[in-house]
Amino acid sequence: MSLSPTSKSKLQKKRLSQDQVQLLEASFDAAKKLEPERKFQLARELGVPPRQIAIWYQNKRARWKNQSLELDYGALQVRLDAALADKKQLEKEVDSLRGELKRAHDMLFGLRQAQAQACVSAPPGSCLSSCCDEGAGSSPNEDVGCSATWQNGDALQFEELYACLMLGGGRGSNSCGPIIPDGVNERDFWV
Numbered sequence: 001m002s003l004s005p006t007s008k009s010k011l012q013k014k015r016l017s018q019d020q021v022q023l024l025e026a027s028f029d030a031a032k033k034l035e036p037e038r039k040f041q042l043a044r045e046l047g048v049p050p051r052q053i054a055i056w057y058q059n060k061r062a063r064w065k066n067q068s069l070e071l072d073y074g075a076l077q078v079r080l081d082a083a084l085a086d087k088k089q090l091e092k093e094v095d096s097l098r099g100e101l102k103r104a105h106d107m108l109f110g111l112r113q114a115q116a117q118a119c120v121s122a123p124p125g126s127c128l129s130s131c132c133d134e135g136a137g138s139s140p141n142e143d144v145g146c147s148a149t150w151q152n153g154d155a156l157q158f159e160e161l162y163a164c165l166m167l168g169g170g171r172g173s174n175s176c177g178p179i180i181p182d183g184v185n186e187r188d189f190w191v
Contacts, residue, residue: 014052016046016048023045023046024042024056024057024060028061028064033061034053039053
């Protein structure tokens with residue numbers, strides 16, 4: 001059973017010309033959804049069946065959504081790459097800060113050991129007053145700005161030294177460190 005030439009032409013859709021495509025593109029840019037009235041109006045203007053207009057709109061909308069998704073994906077990928085770079089930089093900073101913290105703890109530990117050794121050989125009560133050679137008193141409330149030189153040549157400020165001494169001392173009356181009442185956190189003495 002063969003189709004007659006007239007029925008073949010009815011089944012085949014007419015290819016749209018450049019002018020027709022431009023008009024459809026302009027219509028699509030104005031409204032992404034095709035209303036029935038607009039579909040029939042475009043079909044009359046272009047001289048094509050309304051079904052062909054509807055199919056063109058459907059295909060164009062699908063392509064437009066895919067392009068939008070690709071653009072969104074590209075933007076998200078750029079943001080992800082930036083976030084990963086920031087994360088890597090922050091991890092480096094954290095590692096650096098951990099190293100500094102370890103060096104500070106090591107220095108504090110060394111200072112405590114040196115202070116403990118000095119207190120063992122010194123007469124009771126003389127450790128705190130000998131921290132400054134500028135004639136300042138041993139009262140922790142005096143802000144005299146004394147500094148002591150440590151092994152690596154860094155000058156420790158008096159407040160830092162005082163905090164270290166407060167943490168390094170024992171609890172007995174014969175020790176060179178301060179007497180800290182029970183229930184008081186040693187960190188409360190940090191300046």
